[in-house]
Amino acid sequence: xxxxxxxxxxxxxxxxxxxxxxxxxxxxxxxxxxxxxxxxxxxxxxxxxxxxxxxxxxxxxxxxxxxxxxxxxxxxxxxxxxxxxxxxxxxxxxxxxxxxxxxxxxxxxxxxxxxxxxxxxxxxxxxxxxxxxxxxxxxxxxxxxxxxxxxxxxxxxxxxxxxxxxxxxxxxxxxxxxxxxxxxxxxxxxxxxxxxxxxxxxxxxxxxxxxxxxxxxxxxxxxxxxxxxxxxxxxxxxxxxxxxxxxxxxxxxxxxxxxxxxxxxxxxxxxxxxxxxxxxxxxxxxxxxxxxxxxxxxxxxxxxxxxxxxxxxxxxxxxxxxxx
Numbered sequence: 001x002x003x004x005x006x007x008x009x010x011x012x013x014x015x016x017x018x019x020x021x022x023x024x025x026x027x028x029x030x031x032x033x034x035x036x037x038x039x040x041x042x043x044x045x046x047x048x049x050x051x052x053x054x055x056x057x058x059x060x061x062x063x064x065x066x067x068x069x070x071x072x073x074x075x076x077x078x079x080x081x082x083x084x085x086x087x088x089x090x091x092x093x094x095x096x097x098x099x100x101x102x103x104x105x106x107x108x109x110x111x112x113x114x115x116x117x118x119x120x121x122x123x124x125x126x127x128x129x130x131x132x133x134x135x136x137x138x139x140x141x142x143x144x145x146x147x148x149x150x151x152x153x154x155x156x157x158x159x160x161x162x163x164x165x166x167x168x169x170x171x172x173x174x175x176x177x178x179x180x181x182x183x184x185x186x187x188x189x190x191x192x193x194x195x196x197x198x199x200x201x202x203x204x205x206x207x208x209x210x211x212x213x214x215x216x217x218x219x220x221x222x223x224x225x226x227x228x229x230x231x232x233x234x235x236x237x238x239x240x241x242x243x244x245x246x247x248x249x250x251x252x253x254x255x256x257x258x259x260x261x262x263x264x265x266x267x268x269x270x271x272x273x274x275x276x277x278x279x280x281x282x283x284x285x286x287x288x289x290x291x292x293x294x295x296x297x298x299x300x301x302x303x304x305x306x307x308x309x310x311x312x313x314x315x316x317x318x319x320x321x322x323x324x
């Protein structure tokens with residue numbers, strides 16, 4: 001079976017200390033919907049990556065489970081320590097807590113299930129990923145929680161049928177699958193990001209300009225911040241990284257907020273298709289071709305405010321008509 005790897009990414013800087021809500025989180029307007037989205041509380045995101053520093057001060061209260069699918073630590077399934085840094089960074093963008101120090105994630109009260117599918121070098125067989133997906137679908141938390149979102153900032157060039165089947169199983173189970181598009185800067189597909197069933201994520205910079213490395217194809221669904229992204233890093237530090245790997249957890253965290261928003265409004269559990277539709281509602285076109293930006297940039301105040309304030313939407317339409 002083919003091997004998959006971390007998509008090439010850039011470590012811009014490593015920081016010992018910081019205190020901030022990262023610019024990418026602010027650009028996507030996450031703080032504006034934290035109250036309505038309950039900061040992601042009760043939603044579980046499975047992060048399939050290189051593991052995580054489980055005692056990082058910004059993450060230790062958010063991790064509710066994990067498993068190792070690699071040969072690291074003699075294949076000990078209970079040891080999902082991150083020796084690479086990538087997985088810890090991704091986890092922080094999704095869920096870093098509000099603790100008055102460090103960084104804050106998109107959904108700072110979400111639960112994280114850490115599934116280590118890539119080893120210290122950032123490599124792993126497709127069988128690791130398939131096993132982890134099935135594990136996530138069967139997993140149940142201490143309070144009966146189920147995984148609602150899979151976040152995968154990884155990929156390979158091969159279209160693997162067994163992997164595709166696993167993705168389809170996740171979708172049919174009601175789980176939203178969020179995947180990085182790739183960092184080749186070319187028109188091509190990396191998998192699993194190239195599958196139609198997943199949410200394919202491209203990257204823009206902090207000025208909403210398309211990142212030159214962002215892979216393009218017809219399966220791109222949204223774009224999110226992926227350049228100079230600060231987040232958690234091993235040894236209880238922080239780092240600034242760039243790549244579609246960094247854009248993907250922004251979308252996964254956003255989905256957790258959307259689930260809480262909408263399930264409160266509709267008073268029922270949303271299907272995977274409904275979550276995806278609500279995600280797309282919250283996008284703004286940037287003016288690029290669809291193979292570059294898909295539906296556009298994910299802004300959590302777009303669309304949802306119309307749902308909350310229908311009279312305001314009607315007034316806005318009247319004003320636009322009056323203005324010609």
